[in-house]
Amino acid sequence: MTDLYLNVALDTPLDTCFDYRWPGHGEPPQIGQLVLVPFARREVVGVIVDVRTRTEVPPDKLKDALDVRAQLPPLTTEWLDLCRFAADYYQRPIGEVMVPGIPKNLRVQKTVSLDRALKKLAKTAFPHDPAPADAPVLNAAQLEAAFAIGNADGFSPTLLYGVTGSGKTEVYLQAAAQVLANAQRTQTEAQVLILVPEINLTPQLENNVRARFPGVPVATLHSGLAEGERLSHWLAGHLGHARIILGTRLAILASLPRLKLVIIDEEHDPSYKQQEGLRYSARDLAVWRARQLKIPIVLGSATPSLETWHHAQSGRYRKLELRERASPDAALPRIRLIDMERDKPAQGLTSTLVSALKLRLERGEQSLLFLNRRGYAPVLACDACGWIGNCTRCTAFMVLHKPENRMRCHHCSLEQRIPKSCPTCGNVDLQPLGRGTQRVEEGLQQVFPQARVMRIDADSTRLKGSAQAAFERVHQGEVDILIGTQMVAKGHDFRNLTLVGVLNPDTALFSHDYRASERLFAQMMQVAGRAGRAGRKEGGNASEVLIQTRYPQHPLFGAVMAHDYDRFAGELLEERQQAGVPPFMYQALLRAEARELQTALDFLQQAADCLLHPGITINDPIPMTMTRVANVDRAQLLIESPSRPALQMFLKTWMAALRAMKTRAKWSLEVDPVDI
Structure with missing residues (x-):
C-alpha cells in the first residue's frame, strides 16, 4: 500500500501547514476532513488540505495522524477555496481562517458531542415546503425587487436601497421563498444565508422567518450560542438539512454546500468587520463567495456604505430602490433640529424635547431617546483643583457608573469605587461632566415620574437573553420612553413609537476619522427610521425626530432633514476622490x-x-x-x-x-x- 501524507491546517500563529503520516488503518482520508493530530505537547484538530504520496519532511520529523472525523462528510472544495482566499487576502495563516470557524465541540479530542449531535439531527424531521405562510401583499417596488432577486441567474450583486420602513425584510423573505421554490421545482436543494450586523437583531428576524416558513428548517449562527447549540446549527448547515441560515459575520465562514442566495442586511454596518485576529469583512467575503459560487447576493441598506454606493453608481452592482414606506399610511418622520444655544437643556433635555415627550405620553405612544454613550457620565472631575478621573492603564477617562457606585474604563475594563473626595486636594464636591444613558434615565424619571422608562445598552443587557426580553417588553407596550445606544438604532420594528430624540450627536462632526460623517449620517437615518413605521397619525400629527445640536447649520443635518442620502453620498464621494481615500484608494x-x-x-x-x-x-x-x-x-x-x-x-x-x-x-x- 502506498504511504499517504496529510497536509493539515492548524490554528497556529505560523504561516504554514504541517505534514503528518497516515498510519494506514481505516478508510483513506480525504481533503476537507477533520483530523486529530499531535502538535507540540497537545493533541489538536485540524483540516486536511491535501493528501500526498510523498513529503519533503524527513521521516524522523514526521508524526502519525491520530484520528479522522469520518462521521462527517468532508468540507467542500468551495469552502476550502473561500478560506484560502481569505487567508491570502488578509495575510493570515490558513489555519487561522479554517479552524476557528468550526464549532469548538468539533475541535476537541473527544467525539461524544459530535456523535450525540448527529444522532439528534438524524431523529429530526425536515419537511421541505418552501411556500410562504401569510405573506403580506407587496407594493409595486417590493414586488419588482423580490422577483428580480429571486429569479436572478448566476453571480448578480444587487444593492437593495430602501428607506427605513420600506419593507426590505419582506423583499428578502419573498426572494428567499422564490429561490427555495425554484429549487424544489427542479428537484434540487438550496440554502439561503441571511446576515445581520448584531446578535440582538437575530431573534426578531428568526421569528419572522419561522413564521413565514413553518415547514423549512432554520439554523442560526452567532457567537452568543452555547457550544452545543452552535454545533447543532453548524451541522444542520454543513449536512444540508438547514434551508435558511441566519447569522452575524461569523456565519459567512460556515460550511453551506447548497448555498444559492446570500443576503446582507444593513450592509453598511461596521460590525461586519472583525476587529481581532483575522480582521475580515463579512460583507466583502460574502461578495467573493457569491462570485465563486455564481449565485446572487443582496446588499440591503437605507444608508449604503460609500463603497457599495460607488459600485452601484458605476454599474458594477445592480441597484433596486424602495423609495416609499411599506405601510400605505406610514410616511417618513418629520425631522427637526433644536438649537441648544437657544433652547438650553436641563437634565440633558431641551424644553422642546420635553414637550414632545409629554405629548406622546398623553397619547399613549412610545418615544425613543438615542444617546450613543453608556454609563452615567463620561468623566468625574474636581472643580477645585482640576483633577479628572483618568484610567491609570489607558489614555482614557474612567466612565462614571453611578448605580453600581463604580468608575469603569471602557477600554481595559479596569474598575474602581467612586472616590468620596478628590484624590489630589480632598474636595468632596466632585462633579460628573457630560451625560451617558444612565444619567439621562435618572433625569427622565425626575421629569416624568409616572412614565415607564427603560434603558437598553451594553450595561443593562449583560445577562444572556436580557436584551431579547427588554425588546419584547417594548414591543408589548410595557415601555413609554426607551433610552438606548446604537443597540436600539437599527433593525427593530417598534410599531407604537412615534417620537425619536437624538442627544449629543455633535462630537462626530469634528472627528479626525474621514468615515465619521458617513457613520453619523447613517446612524441618524437609522434611528430616525424607528419612528412612525405603523403609520400612526392621530390628530393629524405625523411621527417626528428631534435632534439636539449646537450646530444646526451643519450641512450634514440638512441632508438628514431632507432624507437625502443620494445628495449626501454624491458629495461625500467627490470629497473622497479629491482626498484620495477609499473607495478610490x-x-x-x-x-x-x-x-x-x-x-x-x-x-x-x-x-x-x-x-x-x-x-x-x-x-x-x-x-x-x-x-x-x-x-x-x-x-x-x-x-x-x-x-x-x-x-x-x-x-x-x-x-x-x-x-x-x-x-x-x-x-x-x-x-x-x-x-x-
Whole structure:
C-alpha cells in the first residue's frame, strides 16, 4: 500500500501547514476532513488540505495522524477555496481562517458531542415546503425587487436601497421563498444565508422567518450560542438539512454546500468587520463567495456604505430602490433640529424635547431617546483643583457608573469605587461632566415620574437573553420612553413609537476619522427610521425626530432633514476622490504595540524602510489616537495604493520581511481598515 501524507491546517500563529503520516488503518482520508493530530505537547484538530504520496519532511520529523472525523462528510472544495482566499487576502495563516470557524465541540479530542449531535439531527424531521405562510401583499417596488432577486441567474450583486420602513425584510423573505421554490421545482436543494450586523437583531428576524416558513428548517449562527447549540446549527448547515441560515459575520465562514442566495442586511454596518485576529469583512467575503459560487447576493441598506454606493453608481452592482414606506399610511418622520444655544437643556433635555415627550405620553405612544454613550457620565472631575478621573492603564477617562457606585474604563475594563473626595486636594464636591444613558434615565424619571422608562445598552443587557426580553417588553407596550445606544438604532420594528430624540450627536462632526460623517449620517437615518413605521397619525400629527445640536447649520443635518442620502453620498464621494481615500484608494494598516511607545515606533519605522515600494505610499509611523490601552502603548503605519493588486503583491513580500525581523513589539496587519 502506498504511504499517504496529510497536509493539515492548524490554528497556529505560523504561516504554514504541517505534514503528518497516515498510519494506514481505516478508510483513506480525504481533503476537507477533520483530523486529530499531535502538535507540540497537545493533541489538536485540524483540516486536511491535501493528501500526498510523498513529503519533503524527513521521516524522523514526521508524526502519525491520530484520528479522522469520518462521521462527517468532508468540507467542500468551495469552502476550502473561500478560506484560502481569505487567508491570502488578509495575510493570515490558513489555519487561522479554517479552524476557528468550526464549532469548538468539533475541535476537541473527544467525539461524544459530535456523535450525540448527529444522532439528534438524524431523529429530526425536515419537511421541505418552501411556500410562504401569510405573506403580506407587496407594493409595486417590493414586488419588482423580490422577483428580480429571486429569479436572478448566476453571480448578480444587487444593492437593495430602501428607506427605513420600506419593507426590505419582506423583499428578502419573498426572494428567499422564490429561490427555495425554484429549487424544489427542479428537484434540487438550496440554502439561503441571511446576515445581520448584531446578535440582538437575530431573534426578531428568526421569528419572522419561522413564521413565514413553518415547514423549512432554520439554523442560526452567532457567537452568543452555547457550544452545543452552535454545533447543532453548524451541522444542520454543513449536512444540508438547514434551508435558511441566519447569522452575524461569523456565519459567512460556515460550511453551506447548497448555498444559492446570500443576503446582507444593513450592509453598511461596521460590525461586519472583525476587529481581532483575522480582521475580515463579512460583507466583502460574502461578495467573493457569491462570485465563486455564481449565485446572487443582496446588499440591503437605507444608508449604503460609500463603497457599495460607488459600485452601484458605476454599474458594477445592480441597484433596486424602495423609495416609499411599506405601510400605505406610514410616511417618513418629520425631522427637526433644536438649537441648544437657544433652547438650553436641563437634565440633558431641551424644553422642546420635553414637550414632545409629554405629548406622546398623553397619547399613549412610545418615544425613543438615542444617546450613543453608556454609563452615567463620561468623566468625574474636581472643580477645585482640576483633577479628572483618568484610567491609570489607558489614555482614557474612567466612565462614571453611578448605580453600581463604580468608575469603569471602557477600554481595559479596569474598575474602581467612586472616590468620596478628590484624590489630589480632598474636595468632596466632585462633579460628573457630560451625560451617558444612565444619567439621562435618572433625569427622565425626575421629569416624568409616572412614565415607564427603560434603558437598553451594553450595561443593562449583560445577562444572556436580557436584551431579547427588554425588546419584547417594548414591543408589548410595557415601555413609554426607551433610552438606548446604537443597540436600539437599527433593525427593530417598534410599531407604537412615534417620537425619536437624538442627544449629543455633535462630537462626530469634528472627528479626525474621514468615515465619521458617513457613520453619523447613517446612524441618524437609522434611528430616525424607528419612528412612525405603523403609520400612526392621530390628530393629524405625523411621527417626528428631534435632534439636539449646537450646530444646526451643519450641512450634514440638512441632508438628514431632507432624507437625502443620494445628495449626501454624491458629495461625500467627490470629497473622497479629491482626498484620495477609499473607495478610490486601497489601504492596509500595520499596528504595533509595546510597553514603551518608542519600541513600537522603531519597529514601524524599520518596517517602512525594509522594502522598496514603487507605486505604494507608506506614511510615517504615528501613535494611535488611543495611544495606551491596558499599559500597552500602540502606534500605526498606513500603507496606500490606487491599485488593489499592487497593494496585495507588496503585502505578500512585505509580510515575509516583517516576520523575519526581531522586535519586542507585538504587531498585526489589517487590510481594508475601517478605523484609522
